[in-house]
Amino acid sequence: MDTTTVYKPGKGLTDRKLSYCPGCTHGIIHKLVGEVLEEKNLIDNAIGVASVGCSVMSYEFFNCDMHQAAHGRAPAVATGAKRVREDKTVFTYQGDGDLASIGLAEIVHAAHRGENITVIFVNNAIYGMTGGQMAPTTLIGQKTTTSPFGREKAQAGEPLRISELLATVPGATYLERVSVHDPKHVKKAKKAIEKAFEVQEKKQGFSLIEFISTCPVQWGIQPYEATRWAVDNMIPYFPLGVFKDARGGETDE
Amino acid sequence: MNDSERLVIAGFGGQGVMLMGQILAQAATNENLETVWIPSYGPESRGGTANCFVTISKTEINAPVVTQSDTLIAMNQPSLEKFESKVKTGGRVLVNASLVKDHTFREDIEVFNIPVNDIALELGNLKVANMIMLGAYIGASKVFKPEALETVFKQKFTGNKAKLLDLNKQALLRGMKEVS
Amino acid sequence: MAKVLMKGNEAMALAAIKGGCDAFFGYPITPQNELPEYLSKHMKENGRVFVQAESEVAAINMVYGAGGSGARVLTSSSSPGIALKQEGISYLAGSEVPCVIINVMRGGPGLGGIQPAQSDYMQITRGGGNGDYHTLAFAPENLQETVDIIKESFTLADEYRNPVMIAADGLLGQMMEPVDLERSSNVKEAPLKPWAATGESGKRGHRNKIVSLFLDPNDLEDHNLKLQKKYNRMIDEQQRFEMIHTEDAEIVFVAYGSMARIARSAIETLREKGIKVGMIRPISIWPFPEKAFENLPKSVHTLLTLEMSLGQMIEDVKIVNQGRYKLDFFGRTGGVVPEPEEIVEKVLAMKEGAN
Numbered sequence: 180m181d182t183t184t185v186y187k188p189g190k191g192l193t194d195r196k197l198s199y200c201p202g203c204t205h206g207i208i209h210k211l212v213g214e215v216l217e218e219k220n221l222i223d224n225a226i227g228v229a230s231v232g233c234s235v236m237s238y239e240f241f242n243c244d245m246h247q248a249a250h251g252r253a254p255a256v257a258t259g260a261k262r263v264r265e266d267k268t269v270f271t272y273q274g275d276g277d278l279a280s281i282g283l284a285e286i287v288h289a290a291h292r293g294e295n296i297t298v299i300f301v302n303n304a305i306y307g308m309t310g311g312q313m314a315p316t317t318l319i320g321q322k323t324t325t326s327p328f329g330r331e332k333a334q335a336g337e338p339l340r341i342s343e344l345l346a347t348v349p350g351a352t353y354l355e356r357v358s359v360h361d362p363k364h365v366k367k368a369k370k371a372i373e374k375a376f377e378v379q380e381k382k383q384g385f386s387l388i389e390f391i392s393t394c395p396v397q398w399g400i401q402p403y404e405a406t407r408w409a410v411d412n413m414i415p416y417f418p419l420g421v422f423k424d425a426r427g428g429e430t431d432e
Numbered sequence: 433m434n435d436s437e438r439l440v441i442a443g444f445g446g447q448g449v450m451l452m453g454q455i456l457a458q459a460a461t462n463e464n465l466e467t468v469w470i471p472s473y474g475p476e477s478r479g480g481t482a483n484c485f486v487t488i489s490k491t492e493i494n495a496p497v498v499t500q501s502d503t504l505i506a507m508n509q510p511s512l513e514k515f516e517s518k519v520k521t522g523g524r525v526l527v528n529a530s531l532v533k534d535h536t537f538r539e540d541i542e543v544f545n546i547p548v549n550d551i552a553l554e555l556g557n558l559k560v561a562n563m564i565m566l567g568a569y570i571g572a573s574k575v576f577k578p579e580a581l582e583t584v585f586k587q588k589f590t591g592n593k594a595k596l597l598d599l600n601k602q603a604l605l606r607g608m609k610e611v612s
Numbered sequence: 613m614a615k616v617l618m619k620g621n622e623a624m625a626l627a628a629i630k631g632g633c634d635a636f637f638g639y640p641i642t643p644q645n646e647l648p649e650y651l652s653k654h655m656k657e658n659g660r661v662f663v664q665a666e667s668e669v670a671a672i673n674m675v676y677g678a679g680g681s682g683a684r685v686l687t688s689s690s691s692p693g694i695a696l697k698q699e700g701i702s703y704l705a706g707s708e709v710p711c712v713i714i715n716v717m718r719g720g721p722g723l724g725g726i727q728p729a730q731s732d733y734m735q736i737t738r739g740g741g742n743g744d745y746h747t748l749a750f751a752p753e754n755l756q757e758t759v760d761i762i763k764e765s766f767t768l769a770d771e772y773r774n775p776v777m778i779a780a781d782g783l784l785g786q787m788m789e790p791v792d793l794e795r796s797s798n799v800k801e802a803p804l805k806p807w808a809a810t811g812e813s814g815k816r817g818h819r820n821k822i823v824s825l826f827l828d829p830n831d832l833e834d835h836n837l838k839l840q841k842k843y844n845r846m847i848d849e850q851q852r853f854e855m856i857h858t859e860d861a862e863i864v865f866v867a868y869g870s871m872a873r874i875a876r877s878a879i880e881t882l883r884e885k886g887i888k889v890g891m892i893r894p895i896s897i898w899p900f901p902e903k904a905f906e907n908l909p910k911s912v913h914t915l916l917t918l919e920m921s922l923g924q925m926i927e928d929v930k931i932v933n934q935g936r937y938k939l940d941f942f943g944r945t946g947g948v949v950p951e952p953e954e955i956v957e958k959v960l961a962m963k964e965g966a967n
């Protein structure tokens with residue numbers, strides 16, 4: 180029988196089985212980043228920085244040299260790597276607890292210095308790894324194990340919008356928020372990752388792509404409901420789009 | 433029961449093995465016995481295998497982790513493979529025969545094959561497989577009377593879970609019958 | 613009161629409420645998450661404060677602010693999180709701000725693992741922060757003792773105006789055991805805190821300052837000498853330990869926390885075999901219970917230190933031993949919880965070696 184290959188895993192990821200729960204979109208985001216690194220021929224010369232969260236094991240998944248940073252410190256580790264290896268592609272992969280909570284200072288200052296690195300930021304509105312605690316991105320009213328009565332503005336403030344916040348930092352070059360809830364958006368997300376790595380290749384400075392991601396397990400719902408929940412609740416608060424584009428003169432389309 | 437009873441309860445996450453252990457520990461607490469319950473924890477227990485150790489004793493409990501068990505309750509094949517070797521000679525193993533087929537058991541232990549998933553489906557709810565197994569366990573070990581566990585059910589299943597009380601009781605008694 | 617079956621982390625949280633804790637500040641980390649999770653529900657009920665901070669660095673400084681303003685304050689974490697808190701702990705000690713810090717230890721170094729360990733003995737008893745300071749540190753072995761000590765800790769912190777650390781581990785945090793939360797323990801109402809910066813300078817007639825800055829070396833030396841006096845008082849008053857079967861022992865274990873509990877099983881087995889072993893169980897690890905080593909019987913020839921680390925407390929054992937007894941060590945690390953049988957084998961091998 181003749182066979183046609185319609186799909187094969189790329190070289191961007193190792194063949195280690197991903198450690199993510201069924202239905203978690205961390206997997207799709209890994210695949211996209213891996214594809215872009217492979218297609219742009221960057222994978223053999225890349226340095227990735229894994230953070231602390233469910234993606235802590237990503238140092239096993241991206242098929243390039245990897246560091247594993249302390250919780251929140253990935254942008255600082257990436258800064259160190261990039262400064263001594265300027266010609267390499269350096270990226271971090273961070274969750275919202277890691278980047279928006281404990282690591283807020285590091286991300287703001289990496290952007291502020293205009294570090295020529297790319298940040299893959301996965302926003303799932305909760306702490307996945309540690310069992311579903313409130314994150315800075317947790318929505319108002321959202322129940323988590325440390326906001327058992329639902330997040331209240333008076334106690335915990337309103338969720339942080341990182342792309343919007345970083346857009347106010349003069350040093351940032353390219354910031355876009357994307358989603359992976361359907362094929363159309365997955366394609367768009369991949370384009371955004373390509374752009375971010377191009378910014379780095381052209382030495383144009385700091386780029387960050389924020390992903391709206393799901394955590395069916397800690398949200399306590401089925402995967403298909405989780406995608407719905409993200410579209411219905413997260414995207415209205417965290418709108419998709421480009422929040423900063425300071426590439427200078429170039430336009431997208 | 434001897435002076436102490438040490439159990440390993442293991443299965444897939446979602447089979448309710450942690451709850452089985454907690455129910456036994458609560459029954460022990462109610463009867464003023466010493467008890468310790470220790471879960472496996474961490475991301476590996478998410479969706480994967482889960483197990484807990486329970487010790488029930490008339491005297492103070494020292495080392496809390498069960499290394500040599502009097503009883504193993506194995507709700508699936510991997511659990512049986514992982515923990516069978518840790519059962520004491522003369523100990524007992526209760527196996528979910530709905531999921532474990534063709535296993536050659538050690539000769540020096542007493543084995544109870546109970547198809548708890550099938551029985552649970554008969555009772556109309558797969559979720560009570562764990563309670564059927566608990567019934568079989570107390571039937572075989574006589575560590576607790578069924579009334580002792582029913583008291584715990586009443587403590588645990590409150591509010592809108594109260595409606596589950598009868599089904600769980602039924603499952604418990606059905607499990608006991610399997611070993612009588 | 614009847615005992616209730618509770619998970620360690622939750623029992624610790626409830627013990628803190630019973631000990632008079634007014635406010636909690638923390639950041640999630642395994643294996644202590646059920647502690648803040650419990651408090652996120654129950655502090656509010658009791659009209660108290662619960663804040664999930666953005667990091668451990670922030671959490672310990674919130675503790676500094678709340679404690680310095682006169683409240684009874686708690687934070688909890690696990691090993692890498694405690695490492696981040698060290699700077700703040702140095703400030704708390706330097707400014708004499710009372711607080712309670714629970715460390716549910718896991719394996720290290722670095723991100724390490726999440727299974728139970730005792731690898732923070734140095735971090736806890738030596739302090740990772742800068743300067744000449746100490747924190748009181750207790751290492752309970754079961755949930756009842758944990759609950760009793762946590763309740764009392766708030767009182768001790770106030771009495772000494774000093775941070776108190778609780779050295780628990782993943783086993784104590786995750787296990788369930790029946791505990792009596794009402795068992796009497798030395799819990800006193802919070803005292804008046806005339807030193808606290810409560811925002812009442814008008815009423816008070818003078819300003820209070822919570823500071824650890826002394827630019828003149830002579831002033832700083834005076835301050836440190838004053839602190840040292842207090843630490844010496846703690847050394848006098850707070851050495852806590854239990855002697856187990858030491859009366860006729862030849863080999864004496866030195867073990868704390870979960871390791872001591874495991875060692876109890878080994879002692880039982882070895883004594884059944886006619887081997888005379890006993891144990892010194894430090895309950896306070898700072899101050900280290902030197903008094904326990906003072907009047908050991910003539911039968912003792914060896915001290916066997918047992919730890920869930922590769923040997924940290926053994927340095928304190930060496931200091932008190934002063935070359936008197938032979939020293940030996942057994943430890944497992946990385947989150948491996950040893951089986952009592954391994955200790956038994958170690959002792960049998962020691963006897964073999966001695967013959």
Ligand SMILES: Cc1ncc(C[n+]2csc(CCOP(=O)(O)OP(=O)(O)O)c2C)c(N)n1
Pocket residue numbers: 231232233234250273274275276277278301303305306307308309314394639640641642668692693696723
């Ligand atoms: C210093 C320190 N504090 C806390 C932790 C515990 N910790 C591990 S992952 C995590 C949060 C992860 O959440 P997020 O970044 O949103 O990623 P997700 O798991 O949701 O993908 C925390 C608090 C740690 N490892 N180190």
Ligand code: SF4
Pocket residue numbers: 198199200202203204205233303307308393394395396397
């Ligand atoms: S816990 Fe949530 S974020 Fe983590 S792998 Fe599972 S679904 Fe994904």
